[in-house]
Amino acid sequence: MIQRFCARESLAQGDPLAGSAAHAERNLLLSWPRAKWQRSLRQASDMTDAVATRLEAIAEAGRRVNLIHRREQPGERHCLYLMPENRRYEVTRAELAAFLDALRRDAPLTRWEASSPAGPLLLCCTHGKKDKCCAKFGYAAYKALDAAVATHALPFDVWESTHLGGCRLAASAVVFPALRKYGRIDTADVLPLLEAEMADRPYLPCYRGDSRLSPVQQCAQVAALEWLAERSLHPSVSVSTPSDPEASRTSLIVKWQTGSDQGAVAVECIQRALQRFDTCADLDAPAKNTWVWQAVSLRQLEPHLHLQKKSCPHHA
Structure with missing residues (x-):
């Protein structure tokens, strides 16, 4: 039996990439080990109720919350990004609820602040518990993007991410702070995409559009x-x-x-x-x-x- 994938069906149906780039402008990205991700884009199986409740409240207030992962990030020490502010924070698991409380109150976050990203932040959806296309095509694209950045010493922070929208367009990615969305990224697209983003312009073969537009x-x-x-x-x-x-x-x-x-x-x-x-x-x-x-x-x-x-x- 031939296994079917919505991404392959989408391509065969002539489903366009352009016009599919809807994404919230205000984002909170929270590192969390991928093995613990749940189907929800912002919940993990080992989250405390205090953290899970605060993340839901932040999302309800209008800031999209995604979990992100990369192997070298310690599981008990979380890297967080605020976009479009382009701010980065390092927070221990024990202090995470306090950090989220401060964020909700718009209180100073200075004691957790780390150096700002040196270059663009690139998230690639690998959320297999949401859709198998993101596991199959998304993870392959993530590995290729991460390897290209390392090989060519490019100033990108590349992370795996929970659901970014448009599972049928896997492999799917978003670049911050430009907020450009991409889909159907193949290995041949990886280096040209990174080079285009280095020049601060979209890579058109995979470009879904500017998320700030309708x-x-x-x-x-x-x-x-x-x-x-x-x-x-x-x-x-x-x-x-x-x-x-x-x-x-x-x-x-x-x-x-x-x-x-x-x-x-x-x-x-x-x-x-x-x-x-x-x-x-x-x-x-x-x-x-x-x-x-x-x-x-x-x-x-x-x-x-x-x-x-x-x-x-x-x-x-």
Whole structure:
């Protein structure tokens, strides 16, 4: 019997990466041995009730909580990150409840503070108790990312993580503090992804979008970035908001700037129906009908570089 995986089904169904990058901007990342992770993204089997309750309260107050792991981190001494503050802390198991109390009260955390991250923080979902794709594809991607960082002496902190959203898009990763999300990371993508992030730009073959944008804005952003990259441009971009949030077809303006050059393009996006399996647990049931955004055309508005109007057949 051939084993089925939701990630392979997603790819076969043409489920797009762009537009799937939803993620909270405020995050608490807490190191905890992976062997103790539960199905919940923020609970472990050996957590005290005091710690578990405080983590739930922090999540309810609006800060996403993920558990993270790497082999060299001592199990009884926790590394914690606050994002987007880009702060790092070292806390013993005995003091963890006190630290979380201080965080909830917005009290000083100075006595636990450690040096800030030297470079980007990269989390790769390996949460096998949530979905088997994250165990199979996520762990392979994590090992490859971690090995590449060590081999090339790159300034990344790479961690395994609990659920990051989009199990069907495994291997899935997020980069802080940029808050860029990636999916379907294969071993061939590892070094190019790290090199792109070193240049503070997204690696487009696996890019799901900027988590601060809505799904349709992410769709327009990725289409514009791909169009610009084809012209050897890697600018900063800004995306307009839809005039009608309920519309199933919309045109968004993406403005770009790099050095002395700037311009704008109009990206037309439509919603299309897709039947998919969100997780491996859904594979025994009928596929779910859902709606995804797709860029169908792109039109240049300010032809500073004499670029011609171009359609987006690769988004069709």
